[in-house]
Amino acid sequence: MADKTDKIGFYGMMGLAVLTGIICYYAFSAVTPVPGIVDSIYRQDLPPAPEATAAAAGGGAAEEAIDESAFANKVEVKILAGSSTQGNPDYEPDAATATSDALVTWVNEDTVPHTATSGSGPQDPESAQLFDTSIIMAGETASVPAEQMGAGEHAYYCTVHPFMHGTITVT
Numbered sequence: 001m002a003d004k005t006d007k008i009g010f011y012g013m014m015g016l017a018v019l020t021g022i023i024c025y026y027a028f029s030a031v032t033p034v035p036g037i038v039d040s041i042y043r044q045d046l047p048p049a050p051e052a053t054a055a056a057a058g059g060g061a062a063e064e065a066i067d068e069s070a071f072a073n074k075v076e077v078k079i080l081a082g083s084s085t086q087g088n089p090d091y092e093p094d095a096a097t098a099t100s101d102a103l104v105t106w107v108n109e110d111t112v113p114h115t116a117t118s119g120s121g122p123q124d125p126e127s128a129q130l131f132d133t134s135i136i137m138a139g140e141t142a143s144v145p146a147e148q149m150g151a152g153e154h155a156y157y158c159t160v161h162p163f164m165h166g167t168i169t170v171t
């Protein structure tokens with residue numbers, strides 16, 4: 001009799017082990033995170049990316065890769081080191097001139113990010129309408145074809161430091 005009880009106990013335990021395995025398999029796969037699906041009650045959607053200004057600047061021309069070799073005429077505007085301090089010289093030359101076939105390149109020689117954004121300042125309703133380099137990291141450059149700006153004198157500023165002003169005149 002003791003032998004039979006042992007067998008029942010043994011198979012009973014094996015059966016429970018199998019059952020536990022099956023239940024755990026399905027229970028754990030039910031709560032495994034799936035990429036792209038977030039069902040947490042704490043989830044907050046990210047705010048929409050600020051693409052509005054880029055899109056406004058001539059269809060995001062600043063984002064497009066510019067073939068610099070296609071331009072025989074190049075105008076360079078330096079963003080001087082220390083530009084981020086109000087009162088310091090910023091864009092050099094402060095009043096630049098370019099022919100309509102030129103490529104205007106801003107060279108950030110400073111240690112902090114800057115932009116060259118068309119308009120007189122952030123409050124200008126026309127801000128970034130003509131061109132916007134968007135953020136130029138320290139040591140990097142950004143280019144805008146003068147053709148995109150059109151003829152005339154265009155004021156621009158730095159969105160990071162709105163006291164930085166310059167002009168680009170396209171002839």
Ligand SMILES: [Cu+2]
Binds near residue numbers: 113159160
């Ligand atoms: Cu700046």
